[in-house]
Amino acid sequence: xxxxxxxxxxxxxxxxxxxxxxxxxxAAFARNLGLPPMLIGLTIVAMGSSAPEMFVAxxxxxxxxxxxxxxxxxxxxxxxxxxxxxITALLGAISVSSQTLKREIPMMxxxxxxxxxxxxxxxxxxxxxxxxxxxxxxxxxxxxxxxLHSKNRDALAVDAENEIPADVPTAKAVLWxxxxxxxxxxxxxWMVQGAVGIAKAYHLSDLVIGLTIIAVGTSxxxxxxxxxxxxxxxxxxxxxxxxxxxxxNILAVLAIPGIIAPGAVDAAASTRDFYMVLATSSxxxxxxxxxxxxxxxxxxxxxxxxxxxxxxxxxxxxx
Numbered sequence: 001x002x003x004x005x006x007x008x009x010x011x012x013x014x015x016x017x018x019x020x021x022x023x024x025x026x027a028a029f030a031r032n033l034g035l036p037p038m039l040i041g042l043t044i045v046a047m048g049s050s051a052p053e054m055f056v057a058x059x060x061x062x063x064x065x066x067x068x069x070x071x072x073x074x075x076x077x078x079x080x081x082x083x084x085x086x087i088t089a090l091l092g093a094i095s096v097s098s099q100t101l102k103r104e105i106p107m108m109x110x111x112x113x114x115x116x117x118x119x120x121x122x123x124x125x126x127x128x129x130x131x132x133x134x135x136x137x138x139x140x141x142x143x144x145x146x147x148l149h150s151k152n153r154d155a156l157a158v159d160a161e162n163e164i165p166a167d168v169p170t171a172k173a174v175l176w177x178x179x180x181x182x183x184x185x186x187x188x189x190w191m192v193q194g195a196v197g198i199a200k201a202y203h204l205s206d207l208v209i210g211l212t213i214i215a216v217g218t219s220x221x222x223x224x225x226x227x228x229x230x231x232x233x234x235x236x237x238x239x240x241x242x243x244x245x246x247x248x249n250i251l252a253v254l255a256i257p258g259i260i261a262p263g264a265v266d267a268a269a270s271t272r273d274f275y276m277v278l279a280t281s282s283x284x285x286x287x288x289x290x291x292x293x294x295x296x297x298x299x300x301x302x303x304x305x306x307x308x309x310x311x312x313x314x315x316x317x318x319x
Contacts (some may be wrong), residue, residue: 004197011190012217015052018187019221022180023048028165028173049225049241050248051180052218055188057253060210061260063192069257070124070265071210072218074273077112077246078211079219081280082309085242088226089302094238103146104243105285107139111250112281118258119270129258136251191217207266208316211273239288239297246281276312 026048053076060069088094114135118128165173191214199209222245229238287297 001198001201004194004201006194007190008194008198008213008217011187011192011194012220014183014187015055015191015218016220016224018180018183019048019051020180021176022051022184024165024168025173025176025178025180028168029170029177031164031166032168032170032173049221050245050253051184052188052221053245053249053253054256055184056192056214056218057256058260059185059188059192061257064261065192065196065206065210066124066257066261066263067206067266067269068192068195068210068214069261070119070254070269071207071273072214073249073254074269074277075211075215076219077249077277078273078280078312079215079309080222080242080246081284082305082312083216084219084223084226085239085284085297086302086305086309087223088230088238089297089305090299091227091230093299094230094297102289104143104240104247105289108243108247108250109281109285111135111139111247112278115250115254116270116274116278119265119274122265122267122270124254124258124262124265126259126262129255129260129262132251132255132258136248136255139247139251205266207269207273211316212313242284250277272315280308 053072056072057069060066060072085094115132118124118132195209195214196206198204198213199206204212222241225241226238229241287301
């Protein structure tokens with residue numbers, strides 16, 4: 001058991017660290033190649049915090065643990081909204097002014113409903129996995145095109161561009177990019193192996209271990225990004241990290257088990273856990289899009305979100 005805990009903690013630490021270095025190296029290298037900052041901000045930086053989920057999903061799928069991969073996606077999306085935004089909102093009201101977010105949040109809801117349709121029969125097929133990936137590519141293409149051709153500078157795009165490292169030598173950027181690429185799959189494997197050992201010791205299902213320990217662990221980069229964004233008064237970036245990560249998870253990351261290890265899905269994932277994802281995503285949309293001119297997440301919203309997270313975790317372990 002102690003060895004499994006060590007593997008989990010070491011894997012999680014290495015996963016978060018290597019994901020950060022991967023994004024740092026990739027963004028700096030892309031900037032040195034002369035790619036537009038808007039393009040880098042909307043792709044590498046905005047989606048970089050979901051790298052842990054992507055590599056964990058790939059590792060779990062290759063080992064035949066489809067439910068763990070799916071649980072990681074659903075659990076991460078729930079944790080991002082309830083735990084991460086809950087903690088962030090406690091630091092102070094989070095205001096939203098980005099027009100990009102006002103487009104992305106409805107897209108997140110539509111993508112969530114599509115995934116619910118795919119999962120409702122208890123199977124995730126390869127065709128559905130490919131469909132999710134195609135939708136993700138199309139969505140990213142649209143957002144990039146709109147961002148590059150928009151006459152008005154969007155608040156989220158400006159904040160994302162500010163996160164791109166500048167004046168980094170190309171050799172250093174490539175070094176960190178390679179380090180991240182090597183360590184990400186290794187650390188994901190350590191984390192999955194440790195989590196599996198703990199799950200077996202406590203008789204937890206593959207789905208529950210993905211929804212709990214792994215989901216919370218892979219959401220830590222979002223927590224760091226959100227807290228940093230609020231402290232730097234970049235509120236749109238804080239919300240944008242969550243919405244962008246959830247979109248990436250539900251389309252690109254969930255496509256991985258569908259493509260690599262299609263097959264039956266735990267019934268609870270397509271009912272209890274999907275409904276929780278849909279409920280929390282809808283709650284975020286209501287709070288942000290229907291809150292009048294203020295468009296704020298307030299500290300008391302954070303309290304409600306945290307209570308929701310705790311209640312959901314308790315439900316998982318009790319059931």
